[in-house]
Amino acid sequence: MPPAIRFDVLTLFPGIFEGFLSESVLKGALATQKIEVRLHNMRDWAEDKHATMDDRPFGGGPGMLLKVDRVVPCVEEIQRQHQSGRLLMLTPQGRCFNQVFAEELATEQQIILLCGRYEGFDERVAEILKPEEVSIGDYILNGGEVAAMVMIETVMRLVPEVLGDENSNRLDSFSTGNRILDCAHYTRPREYRGIAVPEILLSGNHAEIARWREENSLQRTKEKRPDLLKSVSNDSTLRSFAVENK
Numbered sequence: 001m002p003p004a005i006r007f008d009v010l011t012l013f014p015g016i017f018e019g020f021l022s023e024s025v026l027k028g029a030l031a032t033q034k035i036e037v038r039l040h041n042m043r044d045w046a047e048d049k050h051a052t053m054d055d056r057p058f059g060g061g062p063g064m065l066l067k068v069d070r071v072v073p074c075v076e077e078i079q080r081q082h083q084s085g086r087l088l089m090l091t092p093q094g095r096c097f098n099q100v101f102a103e104e105l106a107t108e109q110q111i112i113l114l115c116g117r118y119e120g121f122d123e124r125v126a127e128i129l130k131p132e133e134v135s136i137g138d139y140i141l142n143g144g145e146v147a148a149m150v151m152i153e154t155v156m157r158l159v160p161e162v163l164g165d166e167n168s169n170r171l172d173s174f175s176t177g178n179r180i181l182d183c184a185h186y187t188r189p190r191e192y193r194g195i196a197v198p199e200i201l202l203s204g205n206h207a208e209i210a211r212w213r214e215e216n217s218l219q220r221t222k223e224k225r226p227d228l229l230k231s232v233s234n235d236s237t238l239r240s241f242a243v244e245n246k
Ligand code: 6GU
Pocket: 089, 090, 091, 092, 116, 134, 135, 136, 137, 138, 139, 140, 141, 142, 143, 144, 147
């Protein structure tokens, strides 16, 4: 079976991804070919390996920009290898990445992640390639590499068979329509420093446990992320909880 999803990452610093791809869940998913990650050093497209990839902005100002005539040919060659690929440009100006966006991406066969550096890209990169611009939050990173790792990790977990049953069956916080946090979890020992595990979890009564977990989730959301309850979806339990606790 071919990998369910292939990520092509275009970067000037492929080494940043090494540890990330060689440990734990990612390592396993790559070894078993559930997913594929190809790293492309944009510098390799320059005939001269010392070729400059960046240049000073016209009009002055701080920082350097990635050159349009270096970036565009790399992306176009990767695109030629795949017809269906979705091109994402990582930039703090982009649409904010979240779980719903990740679920949408997990249905794709190929995702191209174009990582910016320095002050960003020459504007014509976006004009020519028309990528979807994506950010992972309202703060500034040195480049798109860490954002690309965040996206790869979030999306790959949603690919069937990547996680064991135990995890994949769990309704994670923030997945579609799910705007409440996960409940509290406990393992042995039953008591530590005078703090006991909630008795109900030891009862073996699965209906009661399920009820406790649901209530605990709602309570935790109210305490830790009340903002989530303000944007309550059409879930009736949630809606009544939000109203009761206004
Ligand atoms: Cl995708 N890139 C950079 N440089 N900074 C970011 C970001 C991306 N997302 C949030 N901050």
